[in-house]
Amino acid sequence: MMTEEILAKYKPQKDNLIQILHEIQDAHHQQYLPEEELIKIAKYLNMSMSSIYGVTSYYTMFSTKPRGKYIIRLCESPICDMLGSDKIAIKLKEILKINFNETTSDGLFTLESSECLGLCGNKPSMMINQRTYTGLNEDIIELIINDLRNE
Amino acid sequence: MKKETRIALKNLGKINPENIDDYLFHGGYQAIAVALEMQPITIIEEIEKSGLRGRGGAGFPTGIKNRFTSNSCNDCERFVVCNADEGEPGTFKDRIIMENDPHLLLEGMLISAYGIGASKGYIYIRAEYYLSIDRLKKAIESAYKRGYLGKNIMGSQFSFDLEIKLGAGSYLCGEELTLIESLEGKRGYPRIKPPFPAEKGLFGKPTLINNVETLSHFPSIITNGAEWYSNMGTEKSKGTKIFTISGNVNNPGFFEVEMGISLHSLIYDFAEGIKDGKTFKGALLGGAAGTFVDNSMLDAAMDYDKLKERGASLGSGAIIVFDENQSIYDLLYSILRFFKHESCGKCVPCRIGTAQLLSLMDKLKNEENKLEIINEILFQSEMMAKTSLCPLGQSPILPVRSAIKYFEKEIISQSIIVNNF
Secondary structure, three states: OOHHHHHHOOOOOHHHHHHHHHHHHHHOOOOOOOHHHHHHHHHHHOOOHHHHHHHHHHOOOOOOOOOOOEEEEEEOOHHHHHOOHHHHHHHHHHHHOOOOOEEOOOOOEEEEEEOOOOOOOOOOEEEEOOEEEEOOOHHHHHHHHHHHHHO | OOOOOOOOOOOOOOOOOOOHHHHHHOOOOHHHHHHHOOOHHHHHHHHHHHOOEOOOOOOOEHHHHHHHHHHOOOOOOOEEEEEEOOOOOOOOHHHHHHHHOHHHHHHHHHHHHHHHOOOEEEEEEOOOOHHHHHHHHHHHHHHHHOOOOEOOHHHOOOOEEEEEEEOOOOHHHHOHHHHHHHHOOOOOOOOOOOOOOOOOOHHHOOEEEEEHHHHOOHHHHHHHOHHHHHOOEOOOOEOEEEEEEEEOEOOOEEEEEEOOOEHHHHHHHHOOOEHHHOOEEEEEEOOOOOEEEEHHHOOOEOOHHHHHHOOOOOOOOEEEEEEOOOOHHHHHHHHHHHHHHHOOOOOHHHHHHHHHHHHHHHHHHHOOOHHHHHHHHHHHHHHHHHHOOOHHHHOOHHHHHHHHHHHHHHHHHHOOOOOOO
């Protein structure tokens, strides 16, 4: 969907900013907020670019850098941490050959971390885009990533 | 022994959450029908009499909050807001309610709005909860179609509009005044209290903010009466509570039981004991902004005030259990890292303090004067509790003080072990 179409769905009120940012980011194939789109939002809501930037930089789900087709959010809450999410993190970095907050060169995966995803059990959890994965171990991670690569 | 008492989860597994007819078949939207026959003030009185307390973590009496918001002005615009920004580590009760019974939450909001005279409501939900959002959207859509939302609900004079607003990844936005800032589309910076939301909340108007679980108790209280509800639980902690148990247990999950149950029963009867035949070392009650306990507290009753008397907290109902192999140093480190990451940076004590605490934990590993450093960690957290603007900076003292109380020797010995990262 075009930015103009998304904006037209909302009244030009500042309290709609976060909702608009979500929709525009989700609609972008690189799942991010390019500056030219932010300028359109600023005009529409009659806000300064610095106020918009204040919001995009505050919330961890917003990105002003291009991201991959799949955003991996590994839960690193104290619980998942205690249950071995550090091992999953190492494995993910090894398979994807990137660090956290980086994107693979083929543009497929971006690796991020998240605070508690509310999927607490006795194994670590993560999300990939809208899908949730729990009960993770190092072998499963490999299978999940391979599946997505072949999709 | 192992029997749940379900109120917020009463329809779990019995209904298709995406089908309003299923909800109606199981008595759905009958409580709002009953409520609409009552005077709004009677609703507030019923909630007060029921003894229901906020299930988000603070345990503030829900009825009093309703009354404050109702009394704050005459005939002015008011809002009801549902806090669905669940994010306290180890807590996933609200997600379970929203995914499995979204109409129950809607009905709870309707009752609460009718009680205080609000005609507009918002559900502020964290954006990572995709399934919850999807089901709530479908529920709202079908409720509008059937006349349970919108103008003249069920033929009455009462009208109510409801909207979902997304967060975007911020723990702090679960704090009620910060949540309001975020609802207004701003950075999640906390506001100075007072004024409280009941006087000046969303867009400067009186606003009633309740947690998902709290609101999910409203329909049953109205249908069955305050007395029915207050017969459950303990003297000052009435009704039921969903506990979410995670960590080194055989059966992690969520369990709705009457208040007053012992920690031992939750861990051994419901979560089926410690995994792999290991022994219980301790638990963290109430998430990161919660308190550590050891096995001397297994007999404790899960009751807001009784736990407080013993220096612990019930909080959101999260119980993170760990066995003999868990390093308390590592767990405390992880908690303090979490606070540092989530500190918004608005007030100095929290911005600097959360970073200081983490560097003191590093220092503990590298230096010899360990007792001195532990005292410094305690001192800094106390100072933060006294001077920070919002609950985030006021929270590290809870896990810090309790970890030191029960596990000081271990923290010291574990900080000697070389970390092979």
